[in-house]
Amino acid sequence: GAGVSQSPSNKVTEKGKDVELRCDPISGHTALYWYRQSLGQGLEFLIYFQGNSAPDKSGLPSDRFSAERTGGSVSTLTIQRTQQEDSAVYLCASSLGQYEAFFGQGTRLTVV
Amino acid sequence: GQQVMQIPQYQHVQEGEDFTTYCNSSTTLSNIQWYKQRPGGHPVFLIQLVKSGEVKKQKRLTFQFGEAKKNSSLHITATQTTDVGTYFCAGPLIQGAQKLVFGQGTRLTINP
Numbered sequence: 001g002a003g004v005s006q007s008p009s010n011k012v013t014e015k016g017k018d019v020e021l022r023c024d025p026i027s028g029h030t031a032l033y034w035y036r037q038s039l040g041q042g043l044e045f046l047i048y049f050q051g052n053s054a055p056d057k058s059g060l061p062s063d064r065f066s067a068e069r070t071g072g073s074v075s076t077l078t079i080q081r082t083q084q085e086d087s088a089v090y091l092c093a094s095s096l097g098q099y100e101a102f103f104g105q106g107t108r109l110t111v112v
Numbered sequence: 113g114q115q116v117m118q119i120p121q122y123q124h125v126q127e128g129e130d131f132t133t134y135c136n137s138s139t140t141l142s143n144i145q146w147y148k149q150r151p152g153g154h155p156v157f158l159i160q161l162v163k164s165g166e167v168k169k170q171k172r173l174t175f176q177f178g179e180a181k182k183n184s185s186l187h188i189t190a191t192q193t194t195d196v197g198t199y200f201c202a203g204p205l206i207q208g209a210q211k212l213v214f215g216q217g218t219r220l221t222i223n224p
C-alpha cells in the first residue's frame with residue numbers, strides 16, 4: 001500500500017475483553033513502532049521492532065500488553081483483559097531505519 | 113535516562129504572532145526530525161536536519177540544529193490558524209542506533 005494502514009479505525013470493547021490491533025507498515029520498512037496517545041497528550045512509546053533484532057518492549061505498560069511482528073511486516077498489538085485506562089488512540093509508525101517515520105491513522109480504542 | 117525534552121508543553125498565541133518550540137537531547141544526535149500533528153490527525157513528517165548548525169526554511173517555518181547536535185528549534189513567523197497542532201521533534205538517541213525517540217510535543221493553539 002501507499003502508506004501505513006491500521007485496523008480497525010475504531011474499536012469499542014467491554015472491560016475485561018481482549019483486543020487485537022493490526023498495523024500494515026510500508027513495504028520494505030525495517031522499523032515499526034507502536035505508540036499510545038491519550039486525548040491532548042503526547043506520544044507514549046510502547047514497543048519498537050527493527051529488522052530481525054529482539055524488539056524493544058521497554059514501553060509496554062503492563063504484561064497485559066504484547067505485540068508481534070510476523071515476517072518482518074504486519075504487526076499485531078494485543079491487549080488482554082482491557083481496562084478503562086487503556087482507552088486511547090493507538091498509533092503505528094514505520095520507517096527505514098532512523099529516517100522519516102510514517103504514521104498510520106491510528107486505532108481509537110474505547111473500553112466501556 | 114536518555115530522552116528528548118521539548119519546551120514549552122503548551123503555547124497559545126494570537127494569530128500573527130511568532131512561535132518557537134525547543135528540543136533538547138541528553139545525547140548527541142545524528143539527525144533531528146520534526147513532525148506536525150493536526151487536531152484529530154496523526155503526526156506527519158516536516159523535515160530532517162543532519163549537519164551541525166544547519167538551518168532550513170519552509171515558508172514561514174525555520175528549523176535549526178544546534179552546533180553540538182544536542183538541541184534544535186522550530187520557529188514559526190506570523191502564525192496562521194492553519195499552524196494549530198502539536199509539534200514533535202524526534203531523533204536517534206544512541207550513536208549508531210536507529211530507534212527514533214520522540215519528544216513530548218508542543219501543543220500550539222491560536223486565537224484568530
